[in-house]
Amino acid sequence: MSLFIESKKLKRTGYLPAYLAGGFLAAAFPVVNMLVRPENFTSLSGNPIDILMSANWQMIAMLNILISICGACMMYHTEYADNAMQKMSVLPIRQGKMFFGKFIISALVLSAMVVIEMVAFIGCAKYWFPNYAFDLIETLKITGFQIVVTLPTVMLMLVIASACKNMWVSLGIGVILVFTLSILPQDNAVLSLFPFASPYQILFEAMENSRAALFLIVCGIETVVFGIAELIYLKARRCFE
Numbered sequence: 417m418s419l420f421i422e423s424k425k426l427k428r429t430g431y432l433p434a435y436l437a438g439g440f441l442a443a444a445f446p447v448v449n450m451l452v453r454p455e456n457f458t459s460l461s462g463n464p465i466d467i468l469m470s471a472n473w474q475m476i477a478m479l480n481i482l483i484s485i486c487g488a489c490m491m492y493h494t495e496y497a498d499n500a501m502q503k504m505s506v507l508p509i510r511q512g513k514m515f516f517g518k519f520i521i522s523a524l525v526l527s528a529m530v531v532i533e534m535v536a537f538i539g540c541a542k543y544w545f546p547n548y549a550f551d552l553i554e555t556l557k558i559t560g561f562q563i564v565v566t567l568p569t570v571m572l573m574l575v576i577a578s579a580c581k582n583m584w585v586s587l588g589i590g591v592i593l594v595f596t597l598s599i600l601p602q603d604n605a606v607l608s609l610f611p612f613a614s615p616y617q618i619l620f621e622a623m624e625n626s627r628a629a630l631f632l633i634v635c636g637i638e639t640v641v642f643g644i645a646e647l648i649y650l651k652a653r654r655c656f657e
Contacts, residue, residue, distance in 0.1 A: 422517040438483035439529035442476040443536035464541035464548045466620045477615040485590035492577040561619040568611040568638035575646045
């Protein structure tokens with residue numbers, strides 16, 4: 417029921433069209449790259465998907481993060497507009513349940529974006545790499561990995577947005593975090609685990625460095641910890657309001 421209500425709140429905000437448009441925009445990067453300079457990639461040896469992701473995923477991941485930031489800010493802007501959040505505090509509505517409803521929607525839409533982007537990679541691989549053989553299991557592993565390493569960023573951004581009544585404050589914090597953490601060295605195992613940095617990781621590179629399981633476990637723990645932190649924050653806020 418909470419998920420249905422949260423979906424209805426977003427109906428007139430342009431949230432879903434914005435996410436889908438962002439997914440198609442990100443998916444266009446490998447296509448344009450291959451159209452402009454195909455010989456730079458077709459001459460390389462190795463798995464075509466790995467080659468394409470190495471060349472394009474950094475930009476795609478940044479776009480995914482920026483869209484997730486805007487989505488989180490948009491979600492809570494509608495809650496704080498006209499003091500709606502204060503009015504809901506006197507109703508039998510659990511704000512924690514509302515928060516996790518928003519997170520589920522964000523995670524589902526993020527998953528749709530990553531699927532669109534993977535379809536673009538597969539299309540490019542089939543068209544420009546004649547020897548490419550589609551592997552469903554491999555594709556599902558890559559898709560799942562890219563979603564999991566982005567979830568802590570989505571969760572943390574929702575926590576930030578829920579704490580800021582002014583949408584521009586949360587948006588500014590998110591943008592600062594994006595550009596601050598994106599310059600961290602991605603080959604550093606510790607720094608690359610931070611939210612806003614982990615989405616840049618690619619499965620085959622993580623497997624080469626024996627870090628795939630580490631990323632999945634730590635990112636899963638981070639997502640849970642940020643969710644618990646939000647529940648604690650909501651209880652503390654009710655005590656001081």
